[in-house]
Amino acid sequence: xxxxxxxxxxxxxxxxxxxxxxxxxxxxxxxxxxxxxxxxxxxxxxxxxxxxxxxxxxxxxxxxxxxxxxxxxxxxxxxxxxxxxxxxxxxxxxxxxxxxxxxxxxxx
Amino acid sequence: xxxxxxxxxxxxxxxxxxxxxxxxxxxxxxxxxxxxxxxxxxxxxxxxxxxxxxxxxxxxxxxxxxxxxxxxxxxxxxxxxxxxxxxxxxxxxxxxxxxxxxxxxxxxxxxxxxxxxx
Numbered sequence: 001x002x003x004x005x006x007x008x009x010x011x012x013x014x015x016x017x018x019x020x021x022x023x024x025x026x027x028x029x030x031x032x033x034x035x036x037x038x039x040x041x042x043x044x045x046x047x048x049x050x051x052x053x054x055x056x057x058x059x060x061x062x063x064x065x066x067x068x069x070x071x072x073x074x075x076x077x078x079x080x081x082x083x084x085x086x087x088x089x090x091x092x093x094x095x096x097x098x099x100x101x102x103x104x105x106x107x108x
Numbered sequence: 109x110x111x112x113x114x115x116x117x118x119x120x121x122x123x124x125x126x127x128x129x130x131x132x133x134x135x136x137x138x139x140x141x142x143x144x145x146x147x148x149x150x151x152x153x154x155x156x157x158x159x160x161x162x163x164x165x166x167x168x169x170x171x172x173x174x175x176x177x178x179x180x181x182x183x184x185x186x187x188x189x190x191x192x193x194x195x196x197x198x199x200x201x202x203x204x205x206x207x208x209x210x211x212x213x214x215x216x217x218x219x220x221x222x223x224x225x226x
Binding site: 029030031032034036042043044045046049051089093094096097098099100101 | 112141143149150151153156199201211212213214215216217218219220
């Protein structure tokens with residue numbers, strides 16, 4: 001069935017380091033793809049999305065491109081900040097599965 | 109819009125007691141979801157509704173859990189009797205369908221209810 005496979009965490013980076021969190025998917029059709037972020041003590045919120053192949057979603061310096069050829073939607077940020085410390089979830093638009101996400105800690 | 113509203117934000121109860129969690133979705137959204145989050149199991153879908161009708165409750169752990177949506181602006185998740193292993197953060201989320209069978213719009217999550225069963 002349709003699913004996503006997300007990089008296991010936790011991930012610890014120094015401030016201003018480059019971030020990549022891998023996400024690959026298996027899907028019939030072309031559902032939207034989402035990255036959600038969960039800050040400590042809060043619910044999930046949408047970080048960015050892409051609705052079709054080759055679309056690039058971006059927000060707050062984060063980017064992810066919907067790549068059909070590699071069935072991937074990797075999350076990237078060129079220079080992380082301490083405030084980016086959170087749990088990140090990759091999700092398919094036709095599924096309601098979130099799993100454990102990838103925990104990111106950015107140290108000063 | 110105020111977003112998805114959940115109450116209470118924190119609930120501490122003793123084993124065997126009944127617990128009721130409440131959710132008000134975003135106006136106009138026709139899908140409502142209940143999730144449970146723990147460190148071990150991550151974020152698990154318990155049940156979801158479409159137009160107030162339960163569509164999939166296969167994630168409800170056992171008969172002690174029940175959920176209702178009497179109208180488009182209110183839903184409850186009830187646990188009776190509660191057990192210590194029910195301790196978790198419970199999230200409600202709402203969404204709408206894009207317009208095809210392939211995809212939904214993003215979900216909007218409430219702040220969650222942290223349940224502790226002693």
